[in-house]
Amino acid sequence: MKRAGRDAGVFAGIRPRFIAWRIPVVPVQMPVRRSVVLYLFLVVAISVPYWVLMLKAGSIELARGFVIHSQMWAPAAAALLSAWITQRSLAGFGWHWGRARYVVAGYLIPIGYGVLAYLPLWLSGLAPTAFGAFAATSAKGLAMTAVPAAWPALLQVFLTLTFGVIQSAASAAGEEIGWRGYLVPALRQRFGFVTTVGLSGVIWAAWHMPVLLFADYNGGAPKAYSVACFSVMIIASGGIAAWLRLRSGSVWPAIAFHAVHNAVVQWLLDPMTNAQGRAAWFAGEFGMALALSTTLAALLLFARFGADPLPEKAEDRPGDVEATAF
Secondary structure: EOOOOOOOOOOOOHHHHHHHOOOOOOOOOOOOHHHHHHHHHOOOOHHHHHHHHHHHOOOHHHHHHHHHHHHOOOHHHHHHHHHHHHHHHOOOOOOOOOHHHHHHHHHHHOOOOOOHHHHHHHOOOOEOHHHHHHHHHHHHHHOOOOOOOOOHHHHHHHHHHHHHHHHHHHHHHHHHHHHHHHHHHHHHOOOHHHHHHHHHHHHHHHHHHHHHOOOOOOOOOOOHHHHHHHHHHHHHHHHHHHHHHHHHHOOOHHHHHHHHHHHHHHHHHHEEEEOHHHHHHHOOOOOOOHHHHHHHHHHHHHHHHHHOOOOHHHHHHHOOOOOOOO
């Protein structure tokens, strides 16, 4: 393949520096397509031992969840290996912090669409509240059984939204360094933003399917329905994370977004909700409500700030890289 800016063609005479700042790309020495194929091969190869363990047990809670949380670093490990094999460099992941506004957005957006999904379920009775059970569990866990139930519940919410998010980020970072730090910028070299979101979202959803279909990472609704709702949610939320990554030029807003989503949905909203029976069709990551609210959040974000998220300021742009034909 011919390198852009060095051979005759559309980009003849254009310096790679020009291409680099317009789209945050992964600097590759081989065609992007081969880099992506190599990356996906490594993701699967690293993930297989974890899938075998969890599928054999039928559970993702092996070793107090350490197995699944270790597997969440498979995308990062694959990305780092791919970058080193193809580039001998790890500089294209968006390691810099970037503008704080994007990290703040990554923190707040999941809280917004989470409340938007669950509040109507609670008010309508489609998924009844379980505030009493949440308060009792919080009181027991915090050894505060002698005080009004509201206090340990509020403290549990505070701890989850602060230190809990940091703990969640320890595993979420593994996925985001791979999916948004490496894969999304690579795909964006060849495709438009919408196609990049669709492809990366389908890949991300497919990576979850073994434990969703053959272990216990699913809701109480029929599996086909759960897969459909989960896939919509994962593609929409992946679109938000991709927008934050590309617009900020940094992977940290995507890490914050993923960490807060997991903490808020799995550790707060789900425990506050009785998702048994019919409610399983609506609540949780495998229900309709989050699929709709994440899609709405993504559409509002793209409509308000644009669906072609180039870095808005020079300081948000990545460093000099070379672009290569797909």
